[in-house]
Amino acid sequence: MRVLLDNFSKSFGTTKVIENMTLEVGHGEMLALLGPSGCGKSTTLFAICGIHRPTGGRILFGDRDVTDLPSQARNIGVVFQSYALYPHMTVAENIGFPLKVKGMPGEDIRKEVDRISGLVHIGNLLGRRPAELSGGQQQRVALARALVRKPDVLLLDEPLANLDAKLRLEMRSEIRRIQRETGITAILVTHDQVEAMSMCDRIAIMKEGEIVQIATPAEMYNDPRTAFVAGFLGNPPITFLRGVMANGAFAIPDSEIRVPLPVSIAASEGTKLMLGVRPEHFTPAGDIAVSGKVTFAETQGRENLYDVSLDGGPLLRSIQPVRHDVNIGDAVTWAIDSKGVLVFADDGRRL
Amino acid sequence: MAEKSQVSANYSTWPVILALSIVSAPLVLMYAYLFLDTITDTAVGSLIPDSFTLRHWRFLWETLPGKPNIWLVTLNTLIFTTSVTAVIVLVSSMAGYVLSRLNVPARGFFLAGVMVLHAFPSVTLIIAIFIVLQMIGLYNSLIGVILVKAAIDLPLGIWLMKGFYDTVPWEIEMAGVVDGASRFRVWRSLVLPQVRPGIMALGLFSFLSGWSEFILPQVLAPGGKVQVLSVYLSSLIADDNNFDFGTFKAVGVFYIVPVLIVYALFHKYLMNIYGGGSKG
Structure with missing residues (x-):
């Protein structure tokens, strides 16, 4: 079901958290609300599930206006960061609770619980209590409970934050699989760009209560609207060089480094600019040679990550297939791939 | 228990046990002697009992002259104690939840007020309560003294239950609401089970406190029909x-x-x- 936030605002007392936000999530789409803590992404989620009442604007599920409906009447499923399982109930009772509240007969509840626990692969755990489950299993139970009453919208509030790294990887694809199989509209709140990029159809990146950009993960990575977006996406992160416009090229003062810019970038002589260079665009294979000294090296198994301090101080990061001939302190001359650079104005706008 | 003895395996326990035994020996001895004394007769001036008798226990099967029947008194005590416990548990479990979770007006004032009431020695109120009960016609009735005792013990209960509710995670309630349950249903079937240890503790505490209450029944319900055991006991030595x-x-x-x-x-x-x- 389509979810529409129409001019949604929320403030707590005099603190305005979100002002006039408009966001549409398509039917069956999985959207990530991504942003640093305090950007209002959880507030948005809680408003959608009815725990926070909006101070302005409307919330629509399909064509139904749910702005003034209490949570109970919205038909949503929520997975909380802490899972919020009911500790005194067994797994089966936990999953069946939303149906029991509806007044469904016991026989039907059992059938539904069996169906959904098969979907999330916990059929053998139904008799246990939450305290007897591992983190990943609790996560699956929470997901089953959220899905059992066939909600219109599934809301996930940092669902993977409490899991260890390996399990997080597994649950990432599991949640995506279950979302695809059920075809449910889902909204994921996260501060982890890897989660957002790998699980969702589109990402809405938020900063200080505003959506900075909405796009598919690939679009957002290749074509970020601001330096903030470029800096938030990508691991290892992008590095920025500060310089000025000089003779149609990007120049760093007090150094020899010149990066020719495409003519489409209209900036007058001497304008301050920022150049974003992702680690994969600074390798021996680029076209603009730059020299510097390796100040940090880290191996990630398949790839090595280097920090290179350029003449004049600025830092560039490089990721390359594993090699053993470069160590910390070595002078290197690698090259920036001019097609990969992102040019930003001094205030962070993309040019 | 098994865990405890494992933990203590790295130091020897007998000195501790010995010390505790020595300290508690006088208490145990006194209780043992008290019991022994009730089923024997002792010559005047002696400590050693010389004959077995059930004479002192005859109050169980015959009503002592000028005193109410012991079984009536016991029943009264039981009614008094269980009613007080029920009222305290019921009211505290709801009031504690409200003060812990709901946005009630003047919440801070209520919490502070309840605390002040708890600090108030009940004896200082007793004359005023006596007059109030007499005016509304509850003097010398079990209901009157039950209400008074419950009211005086409630502040502690409310604070205790609030403390227990404070430890229940908010997310459980949010999950319940999102799952479609009404606020009352959430309290009843999701939150209340989390504070069961608190309810058990409070219930037990109220039971023991009610059972041993003396001054309130003595002043507010001394009559033979509504006497409780503590009052009965004191009446045995009232006559010099x-x-x-x-x-x-x-x-x-x-x-x-x-x-x-x-x-x-x-x-x-x-x-x-x-x-x-x-x-x-």
Whole structure:
């Protein structure tokens, strides 16, 4: 079901958290609300599930206006960061609770619980209590409970934050699989760009209560609207060089480094600019040679990550297939791939 | 228990046990002697009993002259104690939730006020309460004294339950609401089970406190029909010229037996009062 936030605002007392936000999530789409803590992404989620009442604007599920409906009447499923399982109930009772509240007969509840626990692969755990489950299993139970009453919208509030790294990887694809199989509209709140990029159809990146950009993960990575977006996406992160416009090229003062810019970038002589260079665009294979000294090296198994301090101080990061001939302190001359650079104005706008 | 003995395996326990035994020996001896004394006769001036008798226990099967029937008194005590416990548990479990979770106006004032009431010694109120009860016609009735006792013990109960509710995660309630349950249903079937240890502790505490209450029934409900055991006990030695220590001791033993039973069965819940935890 389509979810529409129409001019949604929320403030707590005099603190305005979100002002006039408009966001549409398509039917069956999985959207990530991504942003640093305090950007209002959880507030948005809680408003959608009815725990926070909006101070302005409307919330629509399909064509139904749910702005003034209490949570109970919205038909949503929520997975909380802490899972919020009911500790005194067994797994089966936990999953069946939303149906029991509806007044469904016991026989039907059992059938539904069996169906959904098969979907999330916990059929053998139904008799246990939450305290007897591992983190990943609790996560699956929470997901089953959220899905059992066939909600219109599934809301996930940092669902993977409490899991260890390996399990997080597994649950990432599991949640995506279950979302695809059920075809449910889902909204994921996260501060982890890897989660957002790998699980969702589109990402809405938020900063200080505003959506900075909405796009598919690939679009957002290749074509970020601001330096903030470029800096938030990508691991290892992008590095920025500060310089000025000089003779149609990007120049760093007090150094020899010149990066020719495409003519489409209209900036007058001497304008301050920022150049974003992702680690994969600074390798021996680029076209603009730059020299510097390796100040940090880290191996990630398949790839090595280097920090290179350029003449004049600025830092560039490089990721390359594993090699053993470069160590910390070595002078290197690698090259920036001019097609990969992102040019930003001094205030962070993309040019 | 098995875990405890494992933990203590790295130091020897007998000095501790010995020290505790020495300290508690006088208490144990006194209780043992008290019991022995109720079923024997002792010559004047001696400490050694010389003959067995059930004379001191005769209050169980015959009504002492000028005193109400012991079984009526016991029944009164039971009604008094269970009613007080029920009122305290019921009101505290709801009031504690409201003060912990709902946005009630003047919440801080209520919490502070309740705390002040708790700090107030009930004896200082007793004359005023006496007059109030007499005016509304509840003097010398069990209902009157039950209400007073419950009201005086409620502040502690409310604070205790609030403390327990504070430890229940918000997300559980949010999840319940999102799952479609009404706020009352959430409280009843999701939150209340999390604070069960608190309810058990409070119930037990109120039971013991009600059972041993003396001054309120003595002042507010002294009449024979509504007497409770503590009042009955004190009436045995009220008359300076004619008191019977043997019977007094026997009634005393009779009076503490239920407390011992309850305590033996439920003492682990009582510990929760000071733990305040919510491990269900």
